[in-house]
Amino acid sequence: MITIEGTVLHITFHNDENHYTIARFKTAFPRTTATIVGYLPRPRTGETLRLSGKWTTHPRFGQQFAFDTASLLLPATIDGIRGYLGSGIVPGIGPSLAEKIIHHFGEQTLAVIAENPDQLIQVDGIGEKKAAQIHQQWQNHHRLSAIMNFLQAHGINTRHSASIFKAYGEEALDIIRRDPYRMANDIHGIGFAAADRIARDLGIVQNIFDRANACILNILREALDDGHVYVDKSVLVDQMAADFEIDAKTAEDSLEDLARDGEIVMESFADASADPAIYL
DSSP: OEEEEEEEEEEEEEOTTTOEEEEEEEETTTTEEEEEEEEOSSOOTTOEEEEEEEEEEETTTEEEEEEEEEEEEOOOSHHHHHHHHHTTSSTTOOHHHHHHHHHHHGGGHHHHHHHOGGGGGGSTTOOHHHHHHHHHHHHHHHHHHHHHHHHHHTTOOGGGHHHHHHHHGGGHHHHHHHOTHHHHHHSTTOOHHHHHHHHHHTTOOOOHHHHHHHHHHHHHHHHHHTTOSOEEHHHHHHHHHHHHOOOHHHHHHHHHHHHHTTSSEEEOOSSTTSOOEEEO
């Protein structure tokens, strides 16, 4: 895995649905320009990013840097902050107003906007309403980046950030932290194993039956996606034990509960010795 840092020069292509992005990128070292391809939420010209991935060669467009992870780097110098805000990254702050804010707060400018926006009224031309608008625009811009960083920290591909934000909206991070198992059922491509790993990383103590229920539903959905009409009960119970350390009694009790609630079907055959078929 190779890591590069630099600045976004131009957005060549961006898909609002899945955040797939193609852009021109100016690397800090060595100083050169390159095409980058990957998933970025709401990319902006002028942003500084740290990307990890690999160099690839496209048969038509040549060398590209295909990145798997991306982190937004906020500028720390006065000149960097001036260029960052002056580029229009935060709607409502143009070059002139950016200069006034930087003159007043110096290197603390971005911290004030993010954490203490009420202090912005100290700048000539900014009232309470304008300060609130600037802060809101800042939050909107960085919310998706926060989701992306959270997913990366827990080993989840950032291409899912768009689907998660679309499903859960502005409360996405709060929902994930409160009940990561929801993603296994709501977000295509994020399975129970990934959601379970996040729950364990966060130290969430989940009700054993809620965890088992989520596991069963996800296994059945994955089986359906793979073209299987049903899963044998014994196969499902064994998989839950082997892959997720869910004991047979808990699995069977959860199967009964889900069947009773109509969330799954547990079909027995005339031959009593035959394994029941489980399906959605």
